[in-house]
Amino acid sequence: MTNTVDKKLDDKTIVKDYFNSTGFDRWRRIYGDGDVNKVQKDIRTGHQQTIDTVVKWLKEDNNLGEISICDAGCGVGSLSIPLAQSGATIYGSDISEKMVSEAQIRAKETLEDDSKITFGVKDLEELTGKYHTVICLDVLIHYPQDEAAKMISHLASLTESRLIISFAPKTLCLTILKKIGELFPGPSKTTRAYQHKEADIIAILENNGFSIQRNDMTSTRFYYSRILEAIKN
Numbered sequence: 740m741t742n743t744v745d746k747k748l749d750d751k752t753i754v755k756d757y758f759n760s761t762g763f764d765r766w767r768r769i770y771g772d773g774d775v776n777k778v779q780k781d782i783r784t785g786h787q788q789t790i791d792t793v794v795k796w797l798k799e800d801n802n803l804g805e806i807s808i809c810d811a812g813c814g815v816g817s818l819s820i821p822l823a824q825s826g827a828t829i830y831g832s833d834i835s836e837k838m839v840s841e842a843q844i845r846a847k848e849t850l851e852d853d854s855k856i857t858f859g860v861k862d863l864e865e866l867t868g869k870y871h872t873v874i875c876l877d878v879l880i881h882y883p884q885d886e887a888a889k890m891i892s893h894l895a896s897l898t899e900s901r902l903i904i905s906f907a908p909k910t911l912c913l914t915i916l917k918k919i920g921e922l923f924p925g926p927s928k929t930t931r932a933y934q935h936k937e938a939d940i941i942a943i944l945e946n947n948g949f950s951i952q953r954n955d956m957t958s959t960r961f962y963y964s965r966i967l968e969a970i971k972n
């Protein structure tokens with residue numbers, strides 16, 4: 740029988756292997772600007788809206804040049820790179836070495852000065868240190884509720900001031916859509932996608948000593964992401 744620890748390792752191993760193989764190819768294209776199919780294009784548009792919302796929030800505070808940011812599960816650097824471009828000191832990390840290598844390449848190509856951005860290959864639960872702001876976008880979708888709760892608590896322990904997370908919200912309508920999607924698995928189907936109840940995520944953040952300051956929702960046809968900014972009490 741699989742115990743909880745083994746199951747957790749399994750979930751992470753599956754996600755890591757996926758983002759080092761077929762998932763890497765798929766998401767590198769979605770998070771790029773080349774040709775993609777209609778569904779992928781819709782996901783690209785939605786994801787970019789999520790990135791834009793977070794960059795806008797951070798710029799509004801007018802202190803990007805002074806703060807340290809950890810982008811946990813940074814993927815190919817879609818958020819880390821524009822934040823570094825705006826002057827923040829960024830540490831981007833990801834469980835997949837392929838995603839991190841691509842992020843490093845994109846940072847070198849995009850940034851005139853890449854001295855304020857560093858990347859590392861790490862499971863987010865192994866991250867250490869303290870950061871003014873910790874951000875984790877579209878990662879929790881890969882994990883069930885109990886694991887997501889532990890991940891949020893760990894990220895909270897690294898946070899000095901602000902934690903920003905996004906997740907696929909669990910609503911009746913989206914649950915039905917997901918079920919329909921599962922009836923028609925196509926070649927581009929990926930790992931399991933877990934939705935999370937917003938009230939549960941807020942409760943986890945509050946139990947870790949945070950209060951919600953701003954929130955937003957990105958919804959396109961195939962991409963749904965609730966974004967929460969939580970401030971340390």
Ligand SMILES: C[S@@+](CC[C@H](N)C(=O)[O-])C[C@H]1O[C@@H](n2cnc3c(N)ncnc32)[C@H](O)[C@@H]1O
Nearest residue numbers: 758812813814817833834835838862863876877
């Ligand atoms: C859907 S992508 C989102 C990437 C990025 N946050 C963005 O919004 O552009 C999910 C990313 O989370 C990473 N990931 C999944 N589980 C992780 C974990 N336990 N620790 C660190 N990164 C993880 C994956 O390798 C992948 O790059």
